[in-house]
Amino acid sequence: MSHVPSEPRARTAGDDRPHARVWPARVPRAIHPPQTSLWFNLEVSARRYPHKPATVFFDRVTTYPELLHQAERIAAWLAACGVQRGDRVILFLQNCPQFIAAYYGILRANAVVVPVNPMNKADELGHYITDPQARVAIAAADLAPALCAADAALPSGQRLHHLLVLHYRDAMPDDAFDGDAVPVAWRDWLGTRHPLPTLTEGRVADWAEAMACTAPLPPHVVGPDDLAVLPYTSGTTGLPKGCMHPHRTLMHNAVAAAVWTNGTAENVGLLVVPMFHITGMVAGMHTSVYLGATSVIMPRWDRDLAGRLISRWKVTHWTNIPTMVIDLLASPHFDRYDLSSLIFIGGGGAAMPAAVAQRLYDQFGLRYVEGYGLTETAAPSHHNPPDAPKAQCLGVPFIGCDARIVDPETLQELPVGEAGEIVVSGPMVFDGYWQRPEATAAVFFERDGRRYFRTGDLGRRDEEGYFFITDRLKRMINASGFKVWPAEVEALMFRHPAIAEACVIGVPDAYRGETVKAVVVLRQQARGTVSEADIIAWCHEHMAAYKAPRIVEFVDALPKSGSGKVMWRLLQEQARAAASAPVGA
Known part of the structure; x- marks a missing residue:
């Protein structure tokens, strides 16, 4: 007679994680891909x-x-x-x-x-x-x-x-x-x-x-x-x-x-x-x-x-x-x-604004399905179930993937709802960085016999096992001791009817250490009628004061990478270089 364990099995990909309840029908939890070259x-x-x-x-x-x-x-x-x-x-x-x-x-x-x-x-x-x-x-x-x-x-x-x-x-x-x-x-x-x-x-x-x-x-x-x-x-x-x-x-x-x-x-x-x-x-x-x-x-x-x-x-x-x-x-x-x-x-690569996702559904019956992954994870490590996606959400751990939220300092797993670093383990994770053994060692750790990759992204998961990104660890803005996550501010700013795109960055501030700046592309019909001060006032109405941008700059377009992602690092480096330049330079 087979033994039925009294405790759940070790938490391999998908066994007892909360997202078991929303796993797509007809999709296996793990697969056996061809054992050949591509x-x-x-x-x-x-x-x-x-x-x-x-x-x-x-x-x-x-x-x-x-x-x-x-x-x-x-x-x-x-x-x-x-x-x-x-x-x-x-x-x-x-x-x-x-x-x-x-x-x-x-x-x-x-x-x-x-x-x-x-x-x-x-x-x-x-x-x-x-x-x-x-x-x-x-x-x-x-x-x-x-x-x-x-x-x-x-x-x-x-x-x-x-x-x-x-x-x-x-x-x-x-x-x-x-x-x-x-x-x-x-x-x-x-x-x-x-x-x-x-x-x-x-x-x-x-x-x-x-x-x-x-x-x-x-x-x-x-x-x-x-x-x-x-x-x-x-x-x-x-x-x-x-x-x-x-x-x-x-x-x-x-x-x-x-x-x-x-x-x-x-x-x-x-x-x-x-x-x-x-x-x-x-x-x-x-x-x-x-x-x-x-x-x-x-x-x-x-x-x-x-x-x-x-x-x-x-x-x-x-x-x-x-x-x-x-x-x-x-x-x-x-x-x-x-x-x-x-x-x-x-x-993926950016959150889909809720209003746009709703239009897709209302007009075409299409649910926009967001996913998440890095170059190191061969694209998806997370994906929304196609029939049960959540808006502006990374989704659930992908086929064969085990993902956790851990404390970035202790690497201990955190409870539901608490923000920490997203770490993943599975057959899609890369072997390491080319000729960079120290960099490779820095992004991997072992737990319960599994090798986990540290994504460098902060996120949380909800009770159903869906993951949500908070931001890049390196992108956090520290304003007078308050931690500001740009992605959260950007998502709020997308609700403003005049804003087409926004990128939030941290810039040096003599008093606060860092302060929040928003680089904004206005919708065509709003140009010339909405001011920077209007945007700042609206933000103060719709988010905590420490999160609200104190500086707004209008631009015709945001710089984007070849894959379509907003190049926030470039904007941040430009802003910090301008702040450190001598007056009159």
């Missing part, structure tokens, strides 16, 4: 679906076998260039079909992808060559000169040996520029054919050369524990750190994202979140390839292009940044678009 997902989908669109790019369809062929040619070219198992290869381009072909080609060559944000300039790019010791790069033609300039500034012996250059135009239909498919502002960017740049000590090749490569494919020898991708994360200090993700961590969340959303091969996803970013990479690209689904790719965000693509291709799944939804709904042409095909819409 490469096999593309190979399997190409064999299963010989005529199915893998990608759509300005109405140009690439089938799964075509995508597989391109990836194999990239792998052969890389092998001919001397790339071997475990070598790191830079990928420096915007969303396009070639991104997927190059990414999977690098994996097929047993190498490691180093995705780099296309917004980086030459002064920043040298680190992405030297830190991973990359000797080969694949870049878009408009970005390649900056990479070459960064390479030229490096010492001999640390430079690139090979650079493969591609044009987005080559993945577009011949008549792409005849109608209105390409936004006017993008025509020069996408249509210009750039000459090949020059490497100081290396060779530059065109994409067509790689596609024509007849060199043999190397044996595919990597498995789930081999390093697959090295995405970089900035953190709060120092140079960006590479996050070591083996095939198994990405595989887990690619499969889990499909399971969580009841995904099938019939999914049609709008892939606009950048693929260099962990969310677009995993929940967008990898999940779609695993399912054999179709990705409708946007190289950048444009609200009217998004509206046309959703309507034209009957998009069913759209993972995004909430600012994209806000922008699309504000389009003067919105009534022309048909969003009725959407069955899943969600994302």
Whole structure:
């Protein structure tokens, strides 16, 4: 007779946590993802679906076998260039079909992808060559000169040996520029054919050369524990750190994202979140390839292009940044678009304003489903149940994930409702920071036989097991001893009818130590009629005095990263630099 324990089992992912009551129907608590490299997902989908669109790019369809062929040619070219198992290869381009072909080609060559944000300039790019010791790069033609300039500034012996250059135009239909498919502002960017740049000590090749490569494919020898991708994360200090993700961590969340959303091969996803970013990479690209689904790719965000693509291709799944939804709904042409095909819409990176979420539900019956994760956790470590989401909430611990709220000092678990640091453990957590053993040791601790990652985010959980973010540990404002969490103030300010966007930062104050400043984008109709003083007075009416911004600055737009997140650190650094500058400087 089996033994029935008198006490609950050890708290593994989902056994006795409060969110068991809201766990999505038909979704398992843990999964057994394929024990292979990610490469096999593309190979399997190409064999299963010989005529199915893998990608759509300005109405140009690439089938799964075509995508597989391109990836194999990239792998052969890389092998001919001397790339071997475990070598790191830079990928420096915007969303396009070639991104997927190059990414999977690098994996097929047993190498490691180093995705780099296309917004980086030459002064920043040298680190992405030297830190991973990359000797080969694949870049878009408009970005390649900056990479070459960064390479030229490096010492001999640390430079690139090979650079493969591609044009987005080559993945577009011949008549792409005849109608209105390409936004006017993008025509020069996408249509210009750039000459090949020059490497100081290396060779530059065109994409067509790689596609024509007849060199043999190397044996595919990597498995789930081999390093697959090295995405970089900035953190709060120092140079960006590479996050070591083996095939198994990405595989887990690619499969889990499909399971969580009841995904099938019939999914049609709008892939606009950048693929260099962990969310677009995993929940967008990898999940779609695993399912054999179709990705409708946007190289950048444009609200009217998004509206046309959703309507034209009957998009069913759209993972995004909430600012994209806000922008699309504000389009003067919105009534022309048909969003009725959407069955899943969600994302993260910022809280979705309650009023916008309500409009989505009232108008389309869509519940906006927010999730949460970091580069270190291969995108989601938390996600709202699609049928039971809570507003401005991280959700519940994702499939296979165990998450806690702990005291940042003692690391002891805190009770329901109390704010502390979010820590996670599970098969999606990265192995550590590339060549940074001290930084790796600082973000991990062991408890009850499990290895927990310290996210650096403060949050709380409610009685049902849903997690809510309070703020970044490093972002807290200390005003006269009062702790102010900017995210909370921003959420309150979103209720003001004149405010389109707001970013709250801490700035030096001779009396309070720090004081609260809000950088605000007003709605178009409010500009010129609402003053900074009006906003400050409203804030004092709607929040505790110590939280209310004492300084408000109006701007036309907030700076955003390539993944659409507001760059609060940049605003804070600028404000602090201005405060410390000599008078009259």
